[in-house]
Every structure is written in C-alpha cells, then in structure tokens.
Amino acid sequence: MRGLMMDTPLLISSILRHADLHFPDREIVSVTADNPQHRYTYAECFRRTRQLANALDKLGLSQGDRVATLAWNDYRHLECYYAIGGSGYVCHTINPRLFPEQIAFIINHAEDKWIFTDPMFVPLLEKISEHTPQVEGYVVMTDDKTMPETSLKNAVSYESLISGERSDYMWPEFDENVAVALCYTSGTTGDPKGVLYSHRSTILHAYAGVAPDVLNLSNRDCVLPVVPLFHVNAWGIPYSALMVGAKIVFPGPKMGDGEALFHMLEDEDVTLALGVPTVWLALLQYADKAGKRMHKLQRTVIGGAAVPESMIREFGEKHGVVVCQGWGMTEMSPLGTANTPKAGMESMPRDELYALQTKAGRGIFGCELRIVDDEGQELPWDGVAYGALQVRGAWICSDYFKLEGSAESHTDDGWFDTGDVATIDENGYMAITDRTKDVIKSGGEWISSIEIENTAIAHPAVQEAAVIGVAHPKWTERPLLIIIKAEGQDVSKEEMLAWFDGKIAKWWYPDDVVFVDEIPHTATGKIKKVELRKQFANYELPTG
Numbered sequence: 001m002r003g004l005m006m007d008t009p010l011l012i013s014s015i016l017r018h019a020d021l022h023f024p025d026r027e028i029v030s031v032t033a034d035n036p037q038h039r040y041t042y043a044e045c046f047r048r049t050r051q052l053a054n055a056l057d058k059l060g061l062s063q064g065d066r067v068a069t070l071a072w073n074d075y076r077h078l079e080c081y082y083a084i085g086g087s088g089y090v091c092h093t094i095n096p097r098l099f100p101e102q103i104a105f106i107i108n109h110a111e112d113k114w115i116f117t118d119p120m121f122v123p124l125l126e127k128i129s130e131h132t133p134q135v136e137g138y139v140v141m142t143d144d145k146t147m148p149e150t151s152l153k154n155a156v157s158y159e160s161l162i163s164g165e166r167s168d169y170m171w172p173e174f175d176e177n178v179a180v181a182l183c184y185t186s187g188t189t190g191d192p193k194g195v196l197y198s199h200r201s202t203i204l205h206a207y208a209g210v211a212p213d214v215l216n217l218s219n220r221d222c223v224l225p226v227v228p229l230f231h232v233n234a235w236g237i238p239y240s241a242l243m244v245g246a247k248i249v250f251p252g253p254k255m256g257d258g259e260a261l262f263h264m265l266e267d268e269d270v271t272l273a274l275g276v277p278t279v280w281l282a283l284l285q286y287a288d289k290a291g292k293r294m295h296k297l298q299r300t301v302i303g304g305a306a307v308p309e310s311m312i313r314e315f316g317e318k319h320g321v322v323v324c325q326g327w328g329m330t331e332m333s334p335l336g337t338a339n340t341p342k343a344g345m346e347s348m349p350r351d352e353l354y355a356l357q358t359k360a361g362r363g364i365f366g367c368e369l370r371i372v373d374d375e376g377q378e379l380p381w382d383g384v385a386y387g388a389l390q391v392r393g394a395w396i397c398s399d400y401f402k403l404e405g406s407a408e409s410h411t412d413d414g415w416f417d418t419g420d421v422a423t424i425d426e427n428g429y430m431a432i433t434d435r436t437k438d439v440i441k442s443g444g445e446w447i448s449s450i451e452i453e454n455t456a457i458a459h460p461a462v463q464e465a466a467v468i469g470v471a472h473p474k475w476t477e478r479p480l481l482i483i484i485k486a487e488g489q490d491v492s493k494e495e496m497l498a499w500f501d502g503k504i505a506k507w508w509y510p511d512d513v514v515f516v517d518e519i520p521h522t523a524t525g526k527i528k529k530v531e532l533r534k535q536f537a538n539y540e541l542p543t544g
C-alpha cells in the first residue's frame with residue numbers, strides 16, 4: 001500500500017522561498033574584489049537572484065545546460081548558485097587553482113555555455129579562450145565601473161546583466177532528480193571527473209548537514225565557510241545555512257589570510273567556521289604571533305585532510321573552540337562522517353577525547369559505511385582491522401558525468417569505493433589511515449603515512465610534514481619524512497627521529513628525514529604526494 005502523502009519535489013528553489021519568508025532580514029557579509037565589506041540581507045539577495053534568473057532565461061539556454069562559475073566565496077557567487085540551479089540549468093563550479101589546461105579541459109568536458117567569472121580570472125580565461133570555442137559568453141562579476149577591458153566573447157558585467165530585470169520570477173517545478181550542480185574532482189590521478197548533483201541529493205544532504213551531531217547549524221549561528229564555493233558546494237553551506245536562516249560571512253579572496261580571517265571571526269560574531277587544516281594553520285599562526293585570542297567562535301568543522309591533534313588542542317585550550325572533524329569527498333556532496341561525542345563521552349579524560357577527535361568521525365544518517373578486504377569481505381568494526389572504505393547513500397554519486405558505466409568506481413552490489421583505507425572502531429568512529437595509493441607497504445604490512453605526519457607536525461619546529469613510501473630493497477617500501485621547518489626554528493634529523501619514541505610503533509619510524517623549503521599542494525590545498533613521489537623517486541635511504 002502506498003502512503004498518502006504529497007509528492008512535493010525537493011528543489012533548491014524551495015529553500016530560497018522558505019528563507020525569503022522566514023528570514024528576510026538575516027545578513028550576508030562578503031569580501032569582494034570591488035568591495036572589502038559588502039553587506040546585505042537575505043531579502044535583497046533573493047531579489048537579485050530572481051533578477052539573475054530572468055536574465056539567464058534570455059541567454060537562450062535550454063534546461064540542463066551548464067553555466068559555469070570561476071569565483072571566490074561571495075554574495076554574487078551565492079546568487080549564481082540559486083539562479084542557475086533553481087531555474088533548471090546546472091551550476092558548474094570551477095576551481096581557479098587548477099592548471100589552465102585542466103580548466104580548459106573541464107570547460108570543454110562540461111560543455112559550459114556561459115561562464116560567470118571574478119574580474120581577477122579574466123586574464124586566465126582570455127589565455128584559454130581559443131581552446132574553449134563553444135562558450136557563448138562571459139559575465140564578469142562586478143559592475144560597469146570596475147569592468148576590466150577584455151577580449152572575451154560577449155563579455156558583460158554582472159550588474160549590468162541583472163540591472164534592468166524584473167525582481168519577480170516564477171521558479172519552475174520539475175523532477176527532483178534533475179541535475180543542479182556539477183563539480184570536478186581535482187584529478188590527482190588522471191583527468192578530472194565530473195560529479196553531477198541532483199536537486200534531491202542536494203536537499204537531503206543539506207537536511208543531514210544541519211543536524212546537531214553533524215554541523216549543528218541553527219538560525220542563531222553565524223557561519224564562515226572558508227571552504228570554497230567552487231569545491232563541493234562549500235560542504236553544502238549555501239543550502240544548509242539558508243535552510244535555517246543563519247548569518248553568512250563570505251571571505252572572498254581572503255581565504256588563506258590568517259589575519260583577515262581572524263578579524264572576520266571577531267567582528268562579525270562568527271559562531272561556526274569551516275575549512276581544511278591548512279587554512280586553520282594560517283589562522284592559528286596569526287593569533288599566536290599577534291598574541292590574540294578568539295572570543296566569538298564556538299566551533300569549527302575541519303575536514304578534507306586529517307586533522308592533527310595539536311590543532312584540536314590549540315583550538316580548544318587557547319581559544320575555547322570545539323573542533324568537529326569531518327570526512328567526505330566530492331563524490332559524496334561531500335558529508336560522510338562527523339566527529340561528535342556519543343552519550344557518556346563528555347566525561348572522558350581530556351587526552352582520550354582529543355585522541356578520539358583525531359578520527360574522521362561517525363557515519364551520519366544517510367551515508368552508510370563499510371570496510372572490506374582485498375576479496376571484498378566486510379571487516380569488523382574493532383578499530384584495528386583496516387581495509388578499503390566504501391559508502392552508499394542518497395547523496396553519493398552513482399556514476400561520473402559522461403563516463404557512465406566505465407569509471408569502475410562502484411562495486412557490483414552498488415557501493416562507491418572511496419579510494420581511502422580506514423578502520424572503524426566499536427563505537428562506529430572511522431579513522432582514515434591513508435588513501436589507497438599513498439599507503440606505505442613495508443614487508444607485507446601497511447604503514448599509515450597520515451599517522452606519521454600527524455605525529456611529526458606536533459613537533460614545535462615543524463611547520464608542515466609529508467610522508468611517502470620510497471623503494472627499499474628488503475622491505476619493498478619504507479617511509480621518508482619530508483619537513484618544512486617552522487620560521488625561526490631548528491631541529492636536526494636525529495632530534496626529529498627521537499620525537500617518535502613512544503608515539504608510534506618502532507617499525508613505522510621514518511627511515512630518513514629531509515628538510516625542504518616547499519611541499520607541493522593540489523588545487524584543493526592537499527599535499528601532492530604524486531609529485532613528491534616523483535621528486536624522491538631515486539632517493540636512496542640510508543642502509544644499516
């Protein structure tokens with residue numbers, strides 16, 4: 001028997017309509033290229049979004065056409081999200097940190113018709129425009145006064161595009177499984193692959209995100225997403241924050257600027273900030289140097305890479321900020337786990353709690369997790385057995401855009417293989433030990449590069465640490481520790497190796513330590529291990 005409930009489609013335009021009615025006065029604050037502090041209300045945002053939707057409908061697009069953005073986090077980018085997706089087109093967010101050739105590749109692969117760009121990326125687009133001939137026009141996200149001279153085809157300023165448009169718009173209704181947004185993975189191996197989110201997956205993911213044991217997002221919050229709108233929908237914040245009517249602060253191009261972030265947090269009364277470990281390193285370093293304490297921030301969600309215990313402690317003990325580690329992927333919208341305590345854990349000894357917080361967290365409702373061995377057999381949740389981490393759920397990709405059936409990313413029984421290696425403990429807390437391709441295979445056993453890195457980074461003289469496997473005649477591979485020293489600090493190889501005493505298993509100790517000035521990063525700020533492995537391919541480890 002079927003239930004007798006309304007089959008209301010889950011469309012992102014419904015978030016906008018709800019927020020417009022309930023929270024018209026809530027503020028959105030942005031740093032933009034043409035204004036260091038832009039401030040307006042939800043009501044104003046939605047009025048402009050409707051004007052943009054009217055303008056888009058005049059560009060001759062068909063439903064499902066891709067319209068791209070190449071922009072930092074700010075209010076115009078948010079308007080694009082809703083106007084493009086809400087009116088039935090697909091918002092393709094492009095990561096400006098990719099190499100120009102990769103950007104051209106994904107513009108062509110996505111078959112983008114129009115591109116909305118920040119003024120600072122105009123030269124980049126001009127450089128590749130001869131390779132992207134199918135793009136019909138460009139909208140530069142500024143006004144006519146600050147519109148740069150450009151050779152880009154049909155270039156128009158954002159403000160002039162929307163200025164004459166009506167502020168009412170009838171959001172179309174369609175099937176909730178229609179695509180709303182497209183985001184490419186960074187392509188650390190091979191070409192970038194497109195993940196195509198639907199309205200339905202986006203709404204369900206946003207619902208899951210606001211829950212107390214996930215982002216714990218409410219109307220009383222002020223949110224600072226330092227996670228980019230161009231990468232996995234800023235972890236769903238544009239949808240979840242508007243769903244509850246939280247104030248939003250967008251950092252624009254200031255995402256890596258510790259000082260600027262500190263002032264945004266304090267001046268705007270930010271309660272929740274989200275970002276990858278690297279950006280928080282910059283923030284904590286600034287606060288430490290300037291001798292300042294954060295007074296307003298209550299919690300931070302950190303993910304995208306493993307969070308070192310030293311960072312969790314520093315946030316907690318110096319600034320009174322609770323860290324919630326999360327794990328996810330572009331293919332997962334991205335939320336998969338969140339690390340919040342279970343009942344009874346609040347009274348755990350502090351050191352134990354910190355250790356627990358270094359895990360990626362518990363699977364959130366809507367995202368099933370399992371770990372399997374090489375034969376595909378499920379492994380126990382005992383915190384010791386590790387294997388390939390697989391996931392299943394309504395906001396996890398079922399395939400890649402235009403690679404349907406050929407990506408070999410899913411198991412026969414319909415689970416997505418994440419490419420991560422993990423343990424899951426008795427309480428359901430998952431810990432990533434490595435990416436499948438980064439794990440170090442030593443004498444038939446696996447060594448977790450992440451755990452060695454986290455131990456190394458806790459040393460006060462270490463600014464950044466990376467561990468890779470280097471070929472070894474007897475053990476197949478052994479770990480090599482690569483370090484950038486913290487400014488004004490010194491440490492020797494012997495001191496560094498002695499640091500591991502009692503902290504990790506002896507056979508996991510790195511065989512050697514190299515000090516470098518720079519460690520390569522991917523476009524999403526993660527350590528580029530492929531590059532490091534190439535760089536150190538012929539490295540000879542000391543014998544004996």
Ligand code: ADP
Nearest residue numbers: 185186303304305306326327328329330360432
């Ligand atoms: P890419 O870096 O290829 O663009 P994503 O941004 O989707 O991909 O990153 C997903 C990957 O980031 C995960 O598969 C995992 O390896 C890593 N990751 C994300 N969160 C964490 C975490 N909390 N701990 C360790 N690794 C993480």
